[in-house]
Amino acid sequence: MTIPFNKPYIPWSSFRYLVREAFSGTIAGNGRYTKKCHAFFEDRFGFAKVLMTTSCSDALEMAALLCRIEPGDEVIMPSFTFMSTANAFLIRGAKVVFADTLPDVPNIGPGEIERLITPRTKVIVVVHYSGLACDMDRIMEIANRNGLFVVEDAAHAIDSFHRGRPLGSIGHFGTFSFHETKNIISGEGGLLMVNDREFEKRAEIIWEKGTNRASFYRGEIDKYGWVDIGSSYLPSDSVAAFLYAQLVRFDKIQAARKKVWWNYFDLLKPFEQKGFLKCPVIPDFATVNGNIFYITVQEPGTRDDLMAFLKSRGIIALFHYLPLHSSPYFLDKHDGRALPNTDRFSSTILRLPFYNSLGKNRVKVVVEAINEFFSSR
Numbered sequence: 001m002t003i004p005f006n007k008p009y010i011p012w013s014s015f016r017y018l019v020r021e022a023f024s025g026t027i028a029g030n031g032r033y034t035k036k037c038h039a040f041f042e043d044r045f046g047f048a049k050v051l052m053t054t055s056c057s058d059a060l061e062m063a064a065l066l067c068r069i070e071p072g073d074e075v076i077m078p079s080f081t082f083m084s085t086a087n088a089f090l091i092r093g094a095k096v097v098f099a100d101t102l103p104d105v106p107n108i109g110p111g112e113i114e115r116l117i118t119p120r121t122k123v124i125v126v127v128h129y130s131g132l133a134c135d136m137d138r139i140m141e142i143a144n145r146n147g148l149f150v151v152e153d154a155a156h157a158i159d160s161f162h163r164g165r166p167l168g169s170i171g172h173f174g175t176f177s178f179h180e181t182k183n184i185i186s187g188e189g190g191l192l193m194v195n196d197r198e199f200e201k202r203a204e205i206i207w208e209k210g211t212n213r214a215s216f217y218r219g220e221i222d223k224y225g226w227v228d229i230g231s232s233y234l235p236s237d238s239v240a241a242f243l244y245a246q247l248v249r250f251d252k253i254q255a256a257r258k259k260v261w262w263n264y265f266d267l268l269k270p271f272e273q274k275g276f277l278k279c280p281v282i283p284d285f286a287t288v289n290g291n292i293f294y295i296t297v298q299e300p301g302t303r304d305d306l307m308a309f310l311k312s313r314g315i316i317a318l319f320h321y322l323p324l325h326s327s328p329y330f331l332d333k334h335d336g337r338a339l340p341n342t343d344r345f346s347s348t349i350l351r352l353p354f355y356n357s358l359g360k361n362r363v364k365v366v367v368e369a370i371n372e373f374f375s376s377r
């Protein structure tokens, strides 16, 4: 028996929507299904304005454009993240300043952010790792006090909350990913949340290659033209049709994923007392959204041995981010600060198999294999 790391959930209705969409006349961007997807997110989560994008990476690039990043502007973000978080701002000439994570949660902490602010700082980017919220009250307070933008890279954090507020809606901009490894998927795809109405029009313009085409189609202007910089950030309507099949099943998908998460948590929590491993720490302001389940172990060697042991049993568990501050591209650009919590998380974290249809019996198989590994040491 093998237990893969991920199994993308693709309901049959995806194909029905795709076929319907193909014959409805619009398969370019901003068609019927794109509008349905936008309406879903605005109604369900109360986002002020959303725009579907070709990826979360592109939504982050749009956020950098909307913040009007110029060469030399400083952007504070965690080192423990995906390279897209940094690329989006580096492409615009920003100086990325990597922050360490908290000791117990692999999220950027307010104290570290505050220490790194200089007169050149323009943006704080937070990443809600595995869907667990960052300390948004304190981070927004710091941002407002210093006149900074906050961008939430909420790639993991769909349907997760900070004190009841949806993640992605708290900073000036938020981004989701619909990559096949996330909760809700379209293969590749993403969403930009524009939380301040002041940026709504410009967001639409950047989305449509720097044109005011969206206003034109709403009948607000009688011809459209090139009015700003932008790119083709809008996905084909076929991507939206595929996504829509997932949105129709949103509650079902989320219930299944949260169940997997809590099954792991409940079965692995007793292992903490034995000193084998640690389960995720859930801050009191955060919620669980069933994105991934990770454990941390004491030593990097233990993590690698456990990963190999599980693999020998056909169970695919994976490490996660290699720190960006010491990656080949960034090493000589980093200011040399040690980021010990980042390094420790990177070398001791292990993500366990996680997908919608992972039943409790399979979770038990994974947990039993972990138990066997530690008991035989």
Ligand SMILES: *Cc1c(COP(=O)(O)O)cnc(C)c1O
Residues within 6 Å of the ligand: 054, 055, 056, 057, 058, 081, 082, 084, 085, 127, 153, 155, 156, 176, 177, 178, 179, 188, 189, 190
């Ligand atoms: C997956 C991910 C992204 C990128 O998402 P894409 O849709 O693949 O571009 C960005 N940031 C984080 C934290 C991610 O996990």
